[in-house]
Amino acid sequence: MSNYHIKHLEEYYQVYRKSVRNPEVFWEEIAEEHFMWRKKWNKILSWDFSKPEVKWFEGAQLNITENCIDRHLYTRGDKTAILFEPNNPSEGAQHITYKELHDRVCRFSNVLKAQGIRKGDRVCIYLPMIPELAVSVLACARIGAIHSVVFAGFSANALATRINDSDCKMVITSDGSYRGTKTIDLKGIVDDALDNCSCVETVLVAKRIHSEVNMKEDRDQWLQPLLDSASPKCTPEIMDAEDSLFILYTSGSTGQPKGMVHSTAGYMIYSAYTFKNVFQYKEDDVYWCTADIGWITGHSYIVYGPLANGATTVMFEGVPSYPDFGRFWDIVEKHKITQFYTAPTAIRALAKEGVEHLEKYDLSSLKVLGTVGEPINEEAWHWYDDNVGKKKAPIVDTWWQTETGGIMITPIPFATPTKPTYATLPFPGIQPALMDENGNEIKGNQVDGRLCIKFPWPSMARTIWGNHQRYKDTYFSAFENMYFTGDGALRDEVGYYRITGRVDDVIIVSGHNLGTAPIEDAINEHPAVAESAIVGFPHEIKGNALYGYITLKDTGEGRNQDNVRKEINQIITEQIGPIAKLDTIQFTNGLPKTRSGKIMRRILRKIAHKDASNLGDISTLLNPEVVQDIMDNAL
C-alpha cells in the first residue's frame, strides 16, 4: 500500500483510517518519502485550537523552490514545467522547461535581493496570467520573502487596502494586460493605488502590452533589463517549516479582507499530496487548471502542487470566449490536456453557448475533470460529464477554501464513485464534522449541519496577517475546539458530503467570494444613499448575483434613478472591482430591522429569491410596514 498514491476505493479507506488513527505517523511518512529537507523536524505536530495555534514539522528546514524546481533538474530538467498559452492564440504557446524555470526564478530572486528585499519582507504581486507571475511567486519563496498576490481584476482601492494591510515594500506589475479583445491598464491602477501607500519603495514593471506608461523616478523600474543582467544562480534561503510562505486575501462577512497566512512545510506537503491523488497525476500528463494565480486555486494547483510533483502545468492568459467559445477545447486538443480543472460558472457559461463549440475538437486526451469554487448544480455536472468527459473522465468536485490551503473533500478519481453535486468523501487527514446550532456534533448519516473540521491538517492557514484575534473569532469561536468553515453541508446515506453553500454573509458570485460589508460601504459613499443591504440571489451562469436594496436620502424624486444605479455600480467598480457590481438595484423606503437596529437580511434574501410566501413572524420588527412595500416593488 502506498500512502502517497491511492488507486482504488479499498485503499482510500485504508489510508483514510490510518490518517485518522495516527495522523502524525501518516504525515511523517509522506514528508519523509517525497520531499527534500535541509534538516528534519523535531516534532511532527503541536496544536491547540483554543489559542488557536498549529505547528507542523517544527524544527525542519527547507526551501519550497528546491522541492518545486531544483530537485527535478537531474531527472526532468528538459521537461516542460510551465506551458504558457497566451491570450491571442496566434502568438503561440511557450514551453518553459524545469531548467529554464530554474534560471528565470534565480535571476528574479537576485533582482529582488538587489532591490533590497529580504527574508520576511512582503512583496505584492499584481500581474496578469503571464509567466512572470509564477516566476515572481517562486522568486519570493526562494529568498524567503512573503508574497501577496492580488488578483489583477481588483481596483486601485482594493489593491491599496491589501498593500497597506501587510505593509508591502515592493509591487510587481506589468504595463498592462490582455483580456480577450480588451487591454487593461494595470500600471495606471498601481499608480492610483500607490497614491495611498507609503510603504512601497519599489515597483518592478514587466512589459506585456507595450503601452506607454508613466514611470515614476526612484520608484519604478522595468523588469527585463534587471533580469538580463542578474546572475542565473541563487542559493535558496533556508526556511523553517513554520515560516510564512505567503499571504492571500479573502473576503469575510464583515470588515476588510482577511490576509490568510500560509506556512511553508505543511502547505507544501499538502498541496503536493492532494495534487497527486485528486488528479491522479502521472509523469507524462499535461495538467491544466483554468483559475487565476490571484486565487488560492492557482497558488496550490497551478504553481506549488503541480511543480512539487514535477508536472507540466498550463498557465492560460485569456478568457473562455476569445477568439470564440471553443477556446478551452482548442487548448485541450492542442496540448493534449489530461486533467482539466475549472469552475462551475465557466461550465455554465460554456454550456449556454451550445455543444457545437466543442464538437469540433478532439477531447479524448482528458482523463480527469475537476470543479471548484462553488456548489455545482446537477445540470452543469451532467453537461460536463456528457460533453467534455464523454462519461469516461470522472469529475472531481473539490471542496476547499483559501483558508484550508488545499482540497479537503473530494472524490479520488477511479477510486471514489462520483455522485452529481456531491464533493463525496474527506481527503486523508481531514476529519469533518456537522454541527447543530447548539454546538453539538450531529452524528450518523442523512443529516445536515454546519461544516467544521475537528483536527488540524498541514496546510491550514496559521493566522490572519496582523490580526490573530480575528482569526480566532472567525474560525475557532463558533464551535468549541473546531475549525468552522462558514459552509453548510449534508451527509447522505453512505457518508458522502454535499456542500449546500455559505451560512454567513459571504456571497459567491462566479466563484469569487464577496463580503457584503465592503460592498455596502462602497454604496454608502454615494452622496444620495442613506443605507443599503446586499443579498445574493440565484443566477443561471454566475451561481449567485447581487441584489441591492438601497434607501436614498430623499425620496429620490427629481433624480434619474437609472443614473443613480449606474453611479452606484461605478463606485463599486472603483472601490472593489467589476466582479462586485450589482445585478439588481431596488430603491426602498426603508430596510427591515430588528428592534436592536440590525438589518434582517433573511427577509431581504427571501424576497430576492422570489420566495416571500413564508417570511415568518415579522411583527417583532422595528418597522414591519416596510416589508410589504419592498415586496410590492421587488424587481
Ligand code: WTA
Ligand atoms: C465554496 C476556493 C461547493 C465554499 C478554493 C467555500 C465550494 C468557498 C466548493 C471558498 C465546492 C469551494 N462545492 N462549494 N466544490 N469549493 N466552495 O476561498 O463556500 O475562494 O467556503 O476557495 O467556496 O472559496 P475560496
